[in-house]
Amino acid sequence: MIIVQDLHKHFGGFHAVDGASLTIETGSITALIGPNGAGKTTLFNVIAGVLPPTSGRVVMDGEDITGLPPHVLFSKGLLRTFQIAHEFHSMTCRENLMMVPAGQSGETLWNTWFGRKRIADEERALRAKADEVLEFLTIEHLADHPAGQVSGGQKKLLELGRTMMVDAKIVFLDEVGAGVNRTLLNTIGDAIIRLNRERGYTFCVIEHDMDFIGRLCDPVIVMAEGKVLAQGTIDEIKADEAVIEAYLGTGLKNKDKLEGAEA
Numbered sequence: 001m002i003i004v005q006d007l008h009k010h011f012g013g014f015h016a017v018d019g020a021s022l023t024i025e026t027g028s029i030t031a032l033i034g035p036n037g038a039g040k041t042t043l044f045n046v047i048a049g050v051l052p053p054t055s056g057r058v059v060m061d062g063e064d065i066t067g068l069p070p071h072v073l074f075s076k077g078l079l080r081t082f083q084i085a086h087e088f089h090s091m092t093c094r095e096n097l098m099m100v101p102a103g104q105s106g107e108t109l110w111n112t113w114f115g116r117k118r119i120a121d122e123e124r125a126l127r128a129k130a131d132e133v134l135e136f137l138t139i140e141h142l143a144d145h146p147a148g149q150v151s152g153g154q155k156k157l158l159e160l161g162r163t164m165m166v167d168a169k170i171v172f173l174d175e176v177g178a179g180v181n182r183t184l185l186n187t188i189g190d191a192i193i194r195l196n197r198e199r200g201y202t203f204c205v206i207e208h209d210m211d212f213i214g215r216l217c218d219p220v221i222v223m224a225e226g227k228v229l230a231q232g233t234i235d236e237i238k239a240d241e242a243v244i245e246a247y248l249g250t251g252l253k254n255k256d257k258l259e260g261a262e263a
């Protein structure tokens with residue numbers, strides 16, 4: 001369980017996150033929604049150790065993890081998906097997955113000289129794991145394709161796949177559906193549901209696609225102006241006057257997003 005207590009993140013005099021408190025229950029697929037500029041990505045970045053908070057606390061399973069760097073959080077099973085960096089575009093999808101786990105024996109000179117067999121065994125195991133992940137995500141046919149040449153949606157699946165190469169406990173997904181076609185979005189949604197049900201992953205998802213949110217997420221947490229405005233099921237949220245007002249207040253485009261209409 002992640003508990004965020006009275007979190008603030010200021011940029012100069014601007015309060016991007018302004019006293020947000022929320023709980024992400026273990027085993028849930030929790031959505032974080034809100035109008036543009038509500039502070040969602042900033043909140044994610046603070047929880048994931050990318051940005052230090054101005055004040056407030058983040059507690060994971062009873063441990064204060066406020067401000068810990070991403071690699072330490074990674075080792076604790078808290079992961080945030082990242083776009084595949086440009087440098088890795090020429091590597092194949094399988095290789096991109098095989099690069100994720102840290103602390104392999106091959107990293108030390110000693111092992112390079114004396115542990116060849118162990119390295120070969122580890123590499124074989126990693127390769128098998130990567131292939132299993134690709135199959136789970138239904139993109140096994142892309143194993144030998146350069147990551148830079150697959151579609152936007154397939155890249156999103158690969159980003160999700162990277163979290164499956166380690167023992168993730170909680171995964172933060174930022175706009176996994178952005179620019180992804182409906183069919184692939186459904187595949188991504190299926191993968192998230194299966195990871196949640198079969199492998200016990202907890203998810204926290206920022207997403208503007210209300211159909212996607214409605215299918216996957218409970219609860220839905222709404223942010224506005226750096227604070228948590230409401231929490232509930234998708235139907236409760238859509239009927240909440242304060243939520244409608246927050247979306248309306250930022251323009252019709254945002255209100256359309258709440259209703260799930262095509263933008």
Ligand SMILES: Nc1ncnc2c1ncn2[C@@H]1O[C@H](COP(=O)(O)OP(=O)(O)OP(=O)(O)O)[C@@H](O)[C@H]1O
Pocket residue numbers: 011014016034035036037038039040041042043
């Ligand atoms: N590094 C920064 N320096 C200054 N202001 C920032 C910085 N990062 C974010 N902001 C501002 O903080 C506010 C919240 O941004 P944030 O990206 O967290 O919102 P969001 O809810 O994720 O919005 P969106 O749905 O549009 O992605 C915005 O007004 C943004 O311009």
